[in-house]
Amino acid sequence: MSTVQANPQTAQSQSYSEVVLGRRSVRHYDPTFKISKEEMTELLQEALRAPSSSNLQPWRLLVIDSQPLKEKLLPIANNQRQVVDASAVIAVLGDLESYKLAEKIYSGAFEAGYMSEETKNAFVTNSTNLYSSLPPEIARKIVHTDGGILSMQLMLSAKARGYDTVPMGGYNAAKFMEAFGIEERYVPIMLIAIGKAAQEGHPSTRLSVEDVVRWNEFDL
Template sequence: MNVSEALKTRVSANAFDTKAQLSTEQITELVELASEAPSSFNTQNWHVIAITDPEVRKKIRAAAWDQAKVTDSAVLFAVLGSTKVVNKLSESMELATSAGVVNNEIKDWFETNAAKFYDDQPQLCRDEALRSSSYLAMSLMLAGQEKGYGSGPMIGFDSSEVEKILKVPEHFVVSVLISMGPLATEGNWNRKPRRKNIISFNTY
């Protein structure tokens, strides 16, 4: 499946095969593919919690409008973005220098300028937590699509309750929950057509 096909076949699924399971390796591969997503200054200011424990999922479902897909899919992902945007930047850049992709001068430039850009900017930091993790979230759904899994993104949940259940550190925001796995044979909608008039050139 190429990217165009993945984009054109993905739907937000509601009905999952409740018997299906994904192995730790399969789940890990999906998250690793998703982490190929870009992030501001290469901060990679994200984290993914893969939730497979039925008891935990029951609790999340109660905090997520009782949406059946929270418990019914093979795996439930919580995609988190960090508001301490530059916290892990040196680690991310270290990987890039070790791989010979950038030199130390560029590494220093990224680290210095990212730190300046986000310093004392709580709104921008929160925006960045949501923005970069959203790129990861969409990448995760496309990776799943290629593997033949359906996905269902959700913002219909009580975030403070979900953060408590998942023991999310204070500087993370739960960007989105995503149910993923093989779909049920019935119960899902077809693709919803898209509006076409969303583009203008050069100015609004």
């Protein structure tokens, strides 16, 4: 199996506009191409810079790049071929108990000199108290929102490196959770196939700014 990586100079030379306009949902991948774990880690590190509610970073990611496990996932994902042909499938999950890492998150900010110890302690206490007492529907909405932001950043980071992706909501979430032994505290948000395109994604059109945007008064 090929482990050749995209040319970093080509990826780095792309402007933000080129990355955004060039990103498409790709469903046909080169099954012989493998993104190295090192580069996948770098890509994910970039994605983890995404913003989140109170910086609690509730996303949790499961990278599935083992071929037998991708085959296991295939029927759960409605037999979508990209699941087995892409270099990996990344499952994006939301942690309903992300506040349990508040101490680690804010201590890191304190140690980096971004906040005082007093502020750090206040953030830990307030975040833990607030997020641990949220109604379930609100907690789920927050992790879905944050997980969506992370997912888009991940896909743009992949495109900037010369790779393609497709976000997938068409899968049996309950069977996925059971098959991969994932606890109920985690909310399945989406699957993202990532790899080297064997066929370009279909071009598509978008509604214009005039179609969807209003300034100061909403009268759509």
